[in-house]
Structure formats: structure tokens, C-alpha cells
Amino acid sequence: MTGARRKTDSGYARGEETRARIIQVALALFGEHGFDGVSTRDIAAQAGVPAPSLQYYFDNKEGLYAACIADVQASAMNAVGPALDNLERLLASEASDNQLIDGYCAVLESFADFLFASPDAARRALFIKRRIMPMKSALMPREQWAKGPGARLHNCCIGIIARLSGGSTSEEESRMTAVAINGQLLTFHFSRDHLDYVLGYDEITGDRLAMLKRIVRRQTTLVFKGLKRPSKPQR
Amino acid sequence: MTGARRKTDSGYARGEETRARIIQVALALFGEHGFDGVSTRDIAAQAGVPAPSLQYYFDNKEGLYAACIADVQASAMNAVGPALDNLERLLASEASDNQLIDGYCAVLESFADFLFASPDAARRALFIKRRIMPMKSALMPREQWAKGPGARLHNCCIGIIARLSGGSTSEEESRMTAVAINGQLLTFHFSRDHLDYVLGYDEITGDRLAMLKRIVRRQTTLVFKGLKRPSKPQR
């Protein structure tokens, strides 16, 4: 936690609750309106605290934003970490192609749950989508990204492509192919603003989420199998 | 043009040039920082006009934003309209499955050119990505979207899915499947902020753009063929 006046190693439980409440409110508001579209007063009012509490807990608006990032990262890793762990184990072993593909689809499914399964999920996901930082370095630092769930997903996909194609696909093409493969699911997240236009509804839960998972699994499997080495030499 | 003090039916050429210059600057700045992250003074300074010129030409900040939207919509339709026209003709005729798939991939390729082929393209595309409006109705009205290139692409994809599957895919599943198919390309656009992280470079031009097109065509073709009615009954 950057520069806040509050000390984390000796705080009261009440302060911890207030801090968490502020973060949840900020997540929702930043997610809906972006960093610059929300004032510290907006956040404070909705969290039921006076505005200077934000300086007390987070030092400044950017510190609050950074705390939101950390919160979302943690919950994402919580949600998709186990499936990623399993897939990374498969990749490090002599697993069959079908096991790899199946493990990969399981990871995508855990991502889908994280992104869509609940209102809380939607709030976090919307925050992820609306990442606009007030500095030139609007992005997560590369090293931080490299430890996050998105990077691990990407790297696993590259690994599977290399396995399936027997090394005949260039590193560059593998990277691009991985982005395209994952785009089948991620595009639903990126398109949240107008899901109602393309799907006729804007919440993907229950049966709809199951359908989404089925579609993504089918298409991902098709694409992976199309990459297998002994397949269609003219491809 | 909404409510501006300037009259379009009787303006000078000089005014037209100034207006266009303001729009191009605003596109770039809004695309980079979002609506709330850019002040009217920022835009005016970079366009080389005093701030009240924005009120003169566009009535207010939102009017300028709306003009930017209109500009991007027009250029998108310019870029992808011909390929969409052709595909819609194919869909209205007895074209073969391969002709449909090929026509669809041609449309995706024209989208890729629009999104990535030039610095101007990147500016426009970044603006599209950062659509945050200052009102609750942050979105393009549904009727306006329905006339845009994204909607036409989506509807063509649904049409092709219906054709290939012989009507055995539900309307709801077709819609979702279409989003996933198009996500293979669109995700590159949505991920522009961190393309450097996933690909190792952040400009997709020249050979890289050709590779992207090849990958998208290959995967889209695989997925469409996987939808064909007489294929794999156990699928």
C-alpha cells in the first residue's frame, strides 16, 4: 500500500472494514465511469466516509486505484489459479494432446466464471475493462503482468500450440495464434457495453454461461486440432 | 451536428478546415485519455485554436465527442462497406458454403486493415476502444449501432451459421457463436494497450498484419466448417 497515512501493521479492525468498503465502492465506480470520470467525493459519499479518508487510507486517488488493481488481481488469481496450476502441470508432463486441450478449456471455463458468474464478478470485470490510469504509464508494469492470470493463460496456450504443431509454428505466429484463440472468450468481456445489442441480453449467467462455455470449448478444440502436426499438409 | 453556433449550410472553407482539425486532434486525445481525461483546453491548444472555438463549432464537449463518433463511423464504413456489400449479396443468393466463408474472411480482412494498417487507423481504432461517454447513455443508440459496420458483420455471421448448420443451431446460440468467431480478430483491437506484452510489439502492420489475416482466416474457416450440418454427428 503506497504512502497512506494509515499503518497496516497496527490498524484497528474497524479501519480494515472501512478500507475494504472504500475499495469495493471504488471498483464499481471506476469500472463504470473510469478513473477520471469519478471524483474522490463521489467515492467517499457512496462509501459513507468523508473525502479525506481516501488520503488517510490510500494517500491519493492513484493509490486507491492501485489498491483496486491489487484487489482484482488477487481475486482473479483465486478464481483461475487452481485450473492454471493444473494445466501448467500437464504441460510439464507427458500428457496427451487431448488432456492438454481439455485442461486448457477448463482454464477458459474458470475465466468465464470469474468474468460472468455473479454481480460481484461483473463489477470486477468491468473495472478490468476500464483501465485508464492518470499517468503516461497507464499500464500495469510488464513484470506485474507477467505474474498475472492473463500472462499465464497466454503462455500455456503458446505451450500447447508448440506441442500440437511439433515445433513447426514460429514463436511469433504462436503468440498471435494464442491471442486469437483466447479472443473467442475474452471478446465477450471486452464487449460488455453492448452485449445487449449483439446477444439480446447483457448478463451471461446460468444457462447462458453454460452455453458460452460449450461454444468456446467447441471452437477452441477445433482450432487446436487444426494445428496438429500430422493434419492436412496443404493447410 | 448538434446545437453548434456555426451554421454548416453557409460556412466558410476556413471554418470547415478548423472544424476538421479539431476533430482529428480530439480523436487522438480522447482515444488516448478518454473523454474525462482530456480537457477542452487540451484539445484547443493542440488544435491551435482558443477554447471557446469548441463551443462555436460543436456547442459543448459532448457535441465534439459526437462529431468524433460520426467521423469514425463514416471512415469505418468507407473501409469495410464494399466487402460487407459483397458478402450480403452472397448471402442473398445461392452461393456455395466456400464462397460464403471466403467472403466472410474477406470482410474480416478489411476490418483488420481498418484497425491496424496505418497510424491514422490506429488513432481511430483507439478512439473506438475508449468509448466512455459522460452520460448514463454511454452507448451509441441501438438504432445507430444497427446501421454500423459491427452490426452488419455480426448479422452476416449469424446468416452464415444458419446456412452452414441448416437451421439446426438456435438463434441464441448463433448469436453467441458469432461473437466468439469475430472475437478472434477483435480481441487484437481490444488488447491494444498490452499488445507489446503478448506479442512483443505493438504495431500490427506489413508482414505482421498479413500473418494476422492468415491466422484469422485459418481459424475462422475451421470453426465455420465445424458447424456444417453433415459433419461429425458426435460433435
Place this chain on the structure above:
DNA sequence: ACACATTTTTATCGAATGGAATAAATGTTA
């Protein structure tokens, strides 16, 4: 050249913003 139209410019406004400083209220522990 002059009258009129359009565009640019200057000066100003009220409101909102992120934040600082300080005091008051509440919690914890001996």
C-alpha cells in the same frame, strides 16, 4: 469600398476537483 457574415479571440464566471491541515470522536490497552 462597404455592408454583412463568419470566425477568432479575450475576459470572465461559477462549480468542481484533489488534496492539506487540524480538530474531534472513537478504539485499545495497561
Place this chain on the structure above:
DNA sequence: TAACATTTATTCCATTCGATAAAAATGTGT
């Protein structure tokens, strides 16, 4: 209970913001 720690709340600041009104400058047509 009192001393100390933490948290909450009030007051205030300087700056920035979108926008208005009016004047000055420039363009157009007769």
C-alpha cells in the same frame, strides 16, 4: 479511568474545468 493510538470529520486551499458573453479580426459578395 486515563493515556495513547487510530479513525473520522470539518474547514479550507489552489487549481482546473466547461462554458458564456462580447469584442476584434477576417472573409465574402455587391
